[in-house]
Amino acid sequence: MWTFSQALPRPIFKPLILASALLLGGCAHQSTELTSNAQWQQTLANWSGAPAILLGEQHDQTSHHQWEAATVRHLAAQGQLAALVIEMAPAGGDTRALQPGASDEEVKNALLWAQGGGPGGWPWKDYGPMVMAAVQAGVPVLGGNLPRAQMKQVMGDARYDSHLPTAGWQLQLDAIRDGHCGLLPESQFTPMARIQLARDEAMAKAITAAQKAAKPGQTVLLIAGRGHVRSDIGVPTWLAPEFTPKVAIAQSDKALEAINMKADKLLTLAGSASKDHCAELGAQWKNRAAPKP
Template sequence: MLLALPGCAGPSAGPTQAEQAWHARLADWQGTQALLLGEQHDAPEHQRWQQDTVRWLAARGLLAALVIEMAEAGAATDGLPPDADQDRVRAALRWNEELWPWERYRPVIMATVAAGVPVRGGNLPRGRMRAAMQDGALDGHLPPAALALQRQAIAEGHCGLLPPERLMPMVRIQLARDASMAQAVLDARQRGRTVLLVAGWGHVRRDLGIPTWLPADFTSKVAVAQAGQAQTAIESEANYIHPTPALAPRDHCAELRARMPVSTPAGR
C-alpha cells in the first residue's frame, strides 16, 4: 500500500536514462581537475543534478571540493565536521538569503559537507565590486570579438535597460567574478580528484567565462543543465548538455522593469 502512495518510490527505482548517461560521462571524465556545472538558478532539477553529481564523485573518493557562485570567496566550510548542522554551515559560508534562497542549495551543500568535503565560496566579494567596475585592465582579458559577445550577453541579461555608461562596468564585474571563481577552483585542486564548481551557465561558457581564466595545462570540463531546448550558445560552449523538463514561461524582463525606480527607468 505504501508503495502505491504518490511520491513514494519502491526499492527497485533506479537512475533515470538522463542520470545514467550523466554517470557514464562522469566515469569517462575521471581524472579531470575541474568540472564546471552551469545551471539556471530557478530550475529545481538543476540543483538535484548537482546533488547527484556530488554524491557520485564523493562515493568514489573523487571530490576535492565544491566551489559555489552562491558564496563569496573566502567563505568556506573547511574545518567543519561531516555532521555539522545547517546553521553552522550557513554561518561558515556567510550565506546571503536575499540573494540566494538557502533551501534551493541546501541539499547539494549539505551532501558535500556530509561527505567530509569542503564547500568554498568563489564569487567576487561585494567589497571588491566597485574596484572591479573601474578596472580597465579587465577589458583586455578577452579577445575583441569575445568581449563584444560578453557585452551583448550583459545587455540582454538586463533586458536592454542598462544605460550605455553602465554597461562596461557591469561587464567588468562579470569578468572579475569569473576570475574569482577560477582562482577558487585552482586553490582547491588536489591530485587525482576533481573540483566541482556550481554557477549560472553564463559563468561557465568556454568562450567567455571561468575557463578563460584557467591555465592552459589545467584540465576542465563544462556541463550545462538546460530546461527545455538548449540555446545554440549553450550547446557550442559546453562539453555536455544535461536535459531537464522545460519550466513554465516567465517574463524576467517584466519582473526587472517592475523592480526599477519609476523616476530612473534605466537604474538599478
C-alpha cells in the first residue's frame, strides 16, 4: 500500500508549533529498525473498532506525512474511517458540505486553513495529500485546533493548571521551556502551557463529536504533533473515561531524539535529520526580546 521514503528538510517552525513538535520526557527506547508497511497494517487490523486512533508526528518529517496519508486511504478503503480530525486547521473548519471532487482551494477555504497555523501556516504540500485523500473518499475532515482568537483568553485561564497531575503539568512546563530553547521568560511558561492543554481539549471535543456521528465500528482518526497525542498528558486525558483511543507515535531513524511518550505503538520511519531549530530561533531573537503573550 505504501512505503517510507527519505524525508526532505522543512523550514523552522514558529515557537508554539515547535513546542508541540519537540519531545516531552527523558531518555528511553531508541530503535533504528524501521516499521514496515505490513507491521503497521497488522496494528490497524488489531485496532479495528477502536473509537479513535491518534497519530503523533514529527512535523518536519516527510515520511510521517506519507504514513498519515496512507493510513487515511487504508481506513477509508475499509469503510472504517468516520472522520479525520487535524491539528492543522482550527475548530469550526470542516469539509462536510463539500463533494468528493472538491478542489484543493475549496477544501482549504472550508477548513479555514489560512487561520490554522500562525503567520507561517502549515505547508499544504505536506498535509494536502492526507486531507484530500479523506475528502475524495467522502470522509469529513474537521479542524480540531484551538482558534487563534481564543488564545489570549486561554492564557489567563487557571483551570488548565490543575487538569493534569503535578508531574504531568511539570512535563508541559518543561516542554514549553525546551521547545523555545530556553529563550522564553519563565513568566510565560504557564500561559503557553495553558494553550497547549487548551489545544488538546479542543481536539478531544472534535473527536468526541465526530464519534457520536459515526457508524458502529467506525474510527475517528486524529493527526497531530507527538506531544498532543501522548496518552498520559495529551488529548486522551480530555476524553471520557470510557472512551479508549489507540495512540501511535512516530520518530525518524535520522532524528532519534530522546523519546519517552506513553503510547500504544511507537514507529520508526525513514527520515532526515532535523534542523537545529534552537540555533535558528536564537538567531531570530538575538537582537530583540522574546515575544510576549
